[in-house]
Amino acid sequence: MTDLNAQPCHRIQTEQGRYYFAAGLALMLSSVAFRLGAPAAGVTLLAAFPLLLVLARYEVLVFDGTHLRRRGPYAWWQARMLGGTTSLPLAQLELSITEVVYLPLTLARYRFRTILVGNGFEAVLFSNTAGYAPFVTAVFSAVDESKLDFHSRAWLQYGAPPPLTAIADALDDQHLAQFPAALLRRTANHFTLTGRLRLAQRYFRQAYGRDRGNPHLLCEMGYFFRRFALAEHPRWQLRAAACLRLAARLARQEPHLLERIGEAYCELFDFVRAERCFRKALELDRQLFRAYAGLAELAFRDGQLARVAHFYYAAAHSTSDPALRRRAQNEARYYERLSQDDDYLDAEVRRITWLHHIRQMRTVAGGIFFMAWLVVGLTGARFPDVQDIGLALMGSSGLVWLGLSCSLHWQRRRSALPETVT
Missing domain, CATH: 1.10.287 (Helix Hairpins)
Structure with missing residues (x-):
């Protein structure tokens, strides 16, 4: 009998690069085997080439509403041979980090990379993978908002195509004036996520012309102009900074928005204004986990390890979510140990330096x-x-x-x- 209350199961392909690399290596080794006069080994390795490409389709991340599970040959090997974690209850998800990966030689210019982290589990997803938008929307809608950065929240709010998507290119400014500003804003943000920046610029211009005093819109425009500057020309970065300054001025009594604006300033490397926004947000609401985490990152940039530990301890006390509290406490203990133990600090510096060289x-x-x-x-x-x-x-x-x-x-x-x- 079908359970009417069962959550829909979402899945997306992951770890594809490992299979492509292994397929290329098998193809190379087959050529070597043929040249060395070992046709049996050559045929076997040559047959492994399409087999690996087929197996890549079965390496997936599955979300059933309560758990994230990695399935496939590599996930099985990682769990059995390396002792890795391939399953995570959603309640134990600690952070979702959605980063912009720039691709200067492509038409889209960039794509998004989402990293889901928690309790030894890690999964990496790319926005150009089929099914990305519905998958991340399902995951993000089921977790605490404090675990989501700006781009993760953007995919949650604007990842689904709005009604105007299909006819957006055909509408001129006169027709756009007939639609509400909220719909124009939603459409502009969706086009920003999908890489259609010129079209997003048109819709943001129309939305701003009719809703100039909206600090949320201005914050989103700041992120948009940051993307536009990196894809088109650096001069647009000045427009991004102007939008964020105006948004911060209008959002004086909105702590959650000030928290997001502070994160945006960090992307612009304006750390003085970022710290100002984080501190103002905490004056209004002492329970903002991401504001404390932002101050910890700023303190780390200044080399103030004791202050980093202090802010992470404060972040741990600001949240009731067990996963967030555990992560913040672990970070606090780590940086506290670094500030107190010179031998441990030297060992970690050597490890991180070597890690950078390895990459x-x-x-x-x-x-x-x-x-x-x-x-x-x-x-x-x-x-x-x-x-x-x-x-x-x-x-x-x-x-x-x-x-x-x-x-x-x-x-x-x-x-x-x-x-x-x-």
Whole structure:
């Protein structure tokens, strides 16, 4: 019998890059096997190439309304071999971080990367993956708003296409004047998320012309002009700063909005105004988790580790959510230990420095592998010497990438902390 109260199940593909890399490595090794006179191994590896591409479709993240679960061959291997966490109750989700990833050589210019983190679980999603918008909307609508950054909230509010989406290009300014400002604002934000910036600019201009005193609209325009400046021309960054200044002036009695404006100032690297907004928000409401976390990040930029710990302890006391409290307490203990133990601080500096170098080297190795793959594919059998060099580069860079990935997995772990700190 069907349960009428059952939550719909959402799923989205994830970890696709690992499968594509493994497929390229199998293709390279098959060429090497054929050249070394091992046709059986070559055929096996060649057959693995399409098989890995098919398996990639089954590597998914599933949300059933109460749990996030990673399913697929890699998730199984990670759980069995590495002891990783592949399932997370939604109540234990600590943070959702949605970042803008700029792609200068594409038409969209950028995409969004969402990282879901909690209790040893981590999942990474990209906005150009099919089903991204309904998946993140379902997840974000089921969690505490304090766990969402600005872009995560934007996808929750504006990810679904508004009614004007289908005819937006055909409407001129005279027709747009007939629609309410709230609908124009919603449409503009949706186009910002989907990368249609020129169209978003038109709709923001119409919405602002009819609702000039709305600080929420001005804050969203500040984020929009930040995207527009990075995609088109840096001069638009001045417009972003102007929108945020006006929004902060109009939002003097709205602590949640001031908290968001402070986060926006951090994106513009205006840390003085960001701190001012966070402190003003806390004067109005002492229970703002993200404002305390923002002040902690600003203190970290100034190298004030003791103040970082203080703000994280304050953040832990400001929330009733167990997952947020646990994360803030862990961060507070970590930075308190850093401020008190010089040996621990030196060890962490070495670990983070090495982690940075590993990521850079892995990026270079991945780029070499991709370029060598292109060379091998374009030269074919016409230039055997060039093909041999390309295969050698693919093999060496692929092994280096795998080794660095394993090292990255272990280096990301912080040193153990004591259970209590006096």
